[in-house]
Amino acid sequence: MGKIAFVFPGQGSQTVGMGASVRESKQNAKEIFDLADKRLGRDLTSIILNGPQEELTKTANAQPALLTTSIALLQGLKEAGIQPDYTAGHSLGEYTALVANEAITFSDAVHAVAKRGELMEEAVPNGKGTMAAILGMDRHLLTDICQQVADSGNLVQLANMNCPGQIVISGSVEGVTKAGEEAKKNGAKRVLPLQVSGPFHSALMKPAAEKFTAVLNEIHIQDAQIPLIANVTAEPTSDQNDVQKLLLEQLYSPVLWEDSVRKMIELGVDTFVEIGPGKVLTGLIRKISRDVKTLSVQDLESCQAAITALRRNDE
Numbered sequence: 001m002g003k004i005a006f007v008f009p010g011q012g013s014q015t016v017g018m019g020a021s022v023r024e025s026k027q028n029a030k031e032i033f034d035l036a037d038k039r040l041g042r043d044l045t046s047i048i049l050n051g052p053q054e055e056l057t058k059t060a061n062a063q064p065a066l067l068t069t070s071i072a073l074l075q076g077l078k079e080a081g082i083q084p085d086y087t088a089g090h091s092l093g094e095y096t097a098l099v100a101n102e103a104i105t106f107s108d109a110v111h112a113v114a115k116r117g118e119l120m121e122e123a124v125p126n127g128k129g130t131m132a133a134i135l136g137m138d139r140h141l142l143t144d145i146c147q148q149v150a151d152s153g154n155l156v157q158l159a160n161m162n163c164p165g166q167i168v169i170s171g172s173v174e175g176v177t178k179a180g181e182e183a184k185k186n187g188a189k190r191v192l193p194l195q196v197s198g199p200f201h202s203a204l205m206k207p208a209a210e211k212f213t214a215v216l217n218e219i220h221i222q223d224a225q226i227p228l229i230a231n232v233t234a235e236p237t238s239d240q241n242d243v244q245k246l247l248l249e250q251l252y253s254p255v256l257w258e259d260s261v262r263k264m265i266e267l268g269v270d271t272f273v274e275i276g277p278g279k280v281l282t283g284l285i286r287k288i289s290r291d292v293k294t295l296s297v298q299d300l301e302s303c304q305a306a307i308t309a310l311r312r313n314d315e
Helices: 020-025 027-040 044-050 053-057 059-079 093-100 106-123 139-151 173-185 203-218 240-250 257-266 280-288 300-314
Strands: 003-008 086-089 129-135 156-163 166-172 190-193 269-275 293-297
Touching (some): 027 044, 027 059, 044 053, 059 106, 059 269, 059 300, 086 093, 093 106, 093 240, 106 203, 129 173, 156 257, 166 203, 257 280, 280 293
Parallel strands (some): 003 086
Antiparallel strands (some): 129 190
16 A cells, blocks of 8 residues: 545635534544634634634734634544555644654644734735735746746745645735736636635745744744645655744745646655545646545545545554
8 A cells, every 4th residue: 555645725615514513522622722712812613613714814814713613624644544554744834743753742732723824914005915825827838937926026926736736826916916917818718806804924024934933933843743844845744843944945945736736746646635625635636647546534434534544554
C-alpha cells in the first residue's frame, strides 16, 4: 500500500452547522469545541453551529472555526488508529496540519489563528485590496503579466497555485483589476473576483506578518511528529524553527498547493484524506492527478466511510 496524506481546507470552506454531527456524538470532538471557546474567551461554538453565515465568514471567526471543526473531525480517525505519512493544509489549513502532526497544541493554534485573522483584516484598509481567480492560463505567462502590472506601480502577484488552470492573484484593487484585464487579453478563459476581506498572500500582508511574529513567539512550537509539506516551499519539514519561519512567510507568499500535492505523490502518497467541511481540496487534487485516491471527512457519516475504506486498503 502507498502512503497517506491528511490535508486540511482553508478559509472559504466554512458553513453554518459544520461539525455538528461529530460534536453531538463524540465526546472528544465536543471537548475540542469547548476548548476553543475557553481559549478564545467567547462562544465560537455558537457561531459555528448557528451562524449567521456573515458572522461566521468574518476572517477572525472563520479561521478558528475551520481549525476547530477540522480537528474535531480528526478525532474519529485518531480513535481508529489511522495515522498519515504526511500532513498539509491550504493556507489556514496549514495550522490544522500542524496540530495534526503535534507541532502545535490545538489550544495554541486556535489562539494563533484567531489573532492571525484579526491582523489580516487590519493589514489593509477595506476596499484597498482584493483577490481574483484566473482560470485557464499558464502560470509563467500570468507571472509575467503580474510583474508588468506591479512594475507600473499597482501591486499584484500570484497568491494560490491551486491546480492546473486555476490560479488566484492578490494585491491592490487596481493591480488585480489590471492584471485580470491583461490575462483575458492573453487567453485566460475566465477572471472571477473573489469575495474576500483583503489581499491575502501578497506583499500587502507584510505588516500583518510583522505583528504576527509576537503571537507566534507566545506559543510553543515543537518538532513535528509527521512531516508537513509547507505552503511556501512545497517541501517536507519537521523542524520547529523552520515551521515558525514558514508560518510568517506564508502570510505574504504564494500557496504552492499544486506543487505540494505533486511533491506528496512523488514521495509515495497515493491516498489523500481531506478533513474539514466541503470538498475543495479533493476537487483540486483530482485535477492535479487522476491516479490517486481521495477521501473526504466532513461529518460523522463520511468519517466512518473513510475509516472503512482506509482499513480495507490496509488489508
